[in-house]
Amino acid sequence: xxxxxxxxxxxxxxxxxxxxxxxxxxxxxxxxxxxxxxxxxxxxxxxxxxxxxxxxxxxxxxxxxxxxxxxxxxxxxxxxxxxxxxxxxxxxxxxxxxxxxxxxxxxxxxxxxxxxxxxxxxxxxxxxxxxxxxxxxxxxxxxxxxxxxxxxxxxxxxxxxxxxxxxxxxxxxxxxxxxxxxxxxxxxxxxxxxxxxxxxxxxxxxxxxxxxxxxxxxxxxxxxxxxxxxxxxxxxxxxxxxxxxxxxxxxxxxxxxxxxxxxxxxxxxxxxxxxxxxxxxxxxxxxxxxxxxxxxxxxxxxxxxxxxxxxxxxxxxxxxxxxxxxxxxxxxxxxxxxxxxxxxxxxxxxxxxxxxxxxxxxxxxxxxxxxxxxxxxxxxxxxxxxxxxxxxxxxxxxxxxxxxxxxxxxxxxxxxxxxxxxxxxxxxxxxxxxxxxxxxxxxxxxxxxxxxxxxxxxxxxxxxxxxxxxxxxxxxxxxxxxxxxxxxxxxxxxxxxxxxx
Numbered sequence: 233x234x235x236x237x238x239x240x241x242x243x244x245x246x247x248x249x250x251x252x253x254x255x256x257x258x259x260x261x262x263x264x265x266x267x268x269x270x271x272x273x274x275x276x277x278x279x280x281x282x283x284x285x286x287x288x289x290x291x292x293x294x295x296x297x298x299x300x301x302x303x304x305x306x307x308x309x310x311x312x313x314x315x316x317x318x319x320x321x322x323x324x325x326x327x328x329x330x331x332x333x334x335x336x337x338x339x340x341x342x343x344x345x346x347x348x349x350x351x352x353x354x355x356x357x358x359x360x361x362x363x364x365x366x367x368x369x370x371x372x373x374x375x376x377x378x379x380x381x382x383x384x385x386x387x388x389x390x391x392x393x394x395x396x397x398x399x400x401x402x403x404x405x406x407x408x409x410x411x412x413x414x415x416x417x418x419x420x421x422x423x424x425x426x427x428x429x430x431x432x433x434x435x436x437x438x439x440x441x442x443x444x445x446x447x448x449x450x451x452x453x454x455x456x457x458x459x460x461x462x463x464x465x466x467x468x469x470x471x472x473x474x475x476x477x478x479x480x481x482x483x484x485x486x487x488x489x490x491x492x493x494x495x496x497x498x499x500x501x502x503x504x505x506x507x508x509x510x511x512x513x514x515x516x517x518x519x520x521x522x523x524x525x526x527x528x529x530x531x532x533x534x535x536x537x538x539x540x541x542x543x544x545x546x547x548x549x550x551x552x553x554x555x556x557x558x559x560x561x562x563x564x565x566x567x568x569x570x571x572x573x574x575x576x577x578x579x580x581x582x583x584x585x586x587x588x589x590x591x592x593x594x595x596x597x598x599x600x601x602x603x604x605x606x607x608x609x610x611x612x613x614x615x616x617x618x619x620x621x622x623x624x625x626x627x628x629x630x631x632x633x634x635x636x637x638x639x640x641x642x643x644x645x646x647x648x649x650x651x652x653x654x655x656x657x658x659x660x661x662x663x664x665x666x667x668x669x670x671x672x673x674x675x676x677x678x679x680x681x682x683x684x685x686x687x688x689x690x691x692x693x694x695x696x697x698x699x700x701x702x703x704x705x706x707x708x709x710x711x712x713x714x715x716x717x718x719x720x721x722x723x724x725x726x727x728x729x730x731x732x733x
Contacts, residue, residue, distance in 0.1 A: 380416030380658020391601025393534025400575030620644025
C-alpha cells in the first residue's frame with residue numbers, strides 16, 4: 233500500500249510541475265474531394281491565398297471562401313485525402329523561397345528544386361501575389377533591352393521595364409525569339425527567368441540542355457509547371473516566376489521574365505474556376521480572367537533611383553488559333569502589354585525566320601528604347617518593308633513593272649533577306665547596325681538576293697577581325713559620325729569587290 237501512495241505522490245508532483253499550455257488551432261473537416269478541389273467545413277478564419285496543411289507534408293491553397301464551406305485547391309496529387317479527415321491552417325500566405333543561389337536552378341512554383349542539386353542557402357520568402365509598384369515609384373522606359381535579333385532591335389525595340397507580347401500560331405518560332413533574347417544577355421548584366429507553363433517535359437529538358445550548353449544557365453532561373461502537373465501548379469507558375477524576379481529587383485538589378493505561355497495559364501485557371509463552380513463567361517473563361525493577367529504583368533516595371541533603380545522586363549507569349557488575334561485571351565493581353573511581336577505562319581512557312589509581320593507588330597515604347605546608332609540606320613526600315621510586302625503582293629498580278637517599282641522591290645527584297653536570322657545566333661547592336669546600314673543604303677544592290685545570308689556571315693567575320701577598331705568606334709560614339717559613315721561605306725564596297733565581284 234505504501235508503494236501505491238509513493239507512486240500517487242510522484243505522479244502528483246509530475247503533474248504539478250508540468251508546464252501544460254494549449255495553443256488554439258483553426259481546423260476544418262473535409263466534406264468532399266474530387267478533381268483536385270477539397271471542400272472543407274470549418275476554417276472560419278482562413279484567408280484567401282493561404283496555404284492549408286492537408287496532411288502527409290502536402291498543402292492546398294484556399295481559393296474560394298463560401299458561407300457554408302471553404303474550397304481548397306490541392307497542390308499535388310493528394311492521394312491520401314478522404315472525407316471526414318481534418319485539415320488545418322498554416323497562417324502563411326503562399327510564397328516561394330528564393331536566394332542568390334537560385335540562379336542556374338530549376339524550381340517548381342512552390343520553390344521545390346527539380347534539378348537534384350544541393351539545397352538553397354539563406355532563403356527569403358517572396359509572396360506570389362503582390363501589389364504592383366505605384367506610378368511614383370517608376371520611371372519611364374529609356375534603356376534598351378537588346379534581343380540580338382535584327383528585326384526586333386531595329387523595328388520593334390524592347391526597353392528595360394517594358395511588357396512586350398510575343399503572339400502567333402503554334403510552331404511559328406515564339407519560344408525561339410524568347411530563348412534567343414536570353415542567349416543575348418550573356419554580357420548585358422541581366423538576370424533571366426524562364427517560366428514554363430503546361431509544356432511537355434521533353435520540351436523543358438531540351439530547353440534546359442540548350443541553355444546549359446550555351447552557358448546561359450549561369451544567369452538564368454527556370455520555374456516549371458509542365459503538362460503533367462496539376463492545374464493549380466500551372467496557375468501559380470507565372471506568379472512564382474514574377475516573385476523570383478522581384479527578389480532581384482529589390483537588389484536594384486535588371487531582370488527579364490518570359491512567360492511561356494499565358495494561353496495555357498488561362499486554360500489552367502479556367503479549369504480551376506469551373507471546378508470551383510464559378511460562373512463562366514465568354515469562351516467559358518471566368519469573368520476575372522483579364523485581372524488574372526493584368527495583376528501579373530503590371531508588376532513588370534522600371535523603378536526610379538529612390539526605389540533601387542532595377543527593372544523587370546516581361547515577354548509574355550500567347551498562342552493564337554488560325555491567326556485569330558481577335559480572340560478573348562489574345563485581345564486581353566494585347567491591351568495589357570506595351571506592344572506585340574506578331575509571328576505569322578505563312579511567313580514562317582515561306583522561309584522567313586523570324587516570321588515577324590511588320591504591319592501588325594508594334595512597340596509602344598518605340599525609339600525611346602533605341603540607341604541613336606540603330607535609330608539612324610533603321611528609321612524608315614519598317615515603312616520600307618511594309619511597302620515592299622504590299623508591292624510584292626501587287627507584283628504577282630502584274631508582268632509589266634516600271635523601273636522604279638523594280639528597284640523598290642529589289643531593295644526591299646535585300647532588306648528582307650538581311651532580317652533573316654537564326655534564333656541561336658544573336659548579334660551585338662553594332663554588328664546589326666553595319667549589316668542594316670549596308671542594306672538600307674543600297675550597298676547590297678549588286679549582290680544576288682540568294683547570297684545575302686552567306687554575305688552577312690562573311691562580312692560580320694571580316695568586321696570582327698579586320699575592322700575591330702571601326703566597330704569599337706561605333707560603340708564609343710553611339711551614333712554614325714560623318715567620318716565613320718564614310719569609312720564604313722568604303723569598307724563595305726571594298727569587301728564586296730574582293731569577295732563578290
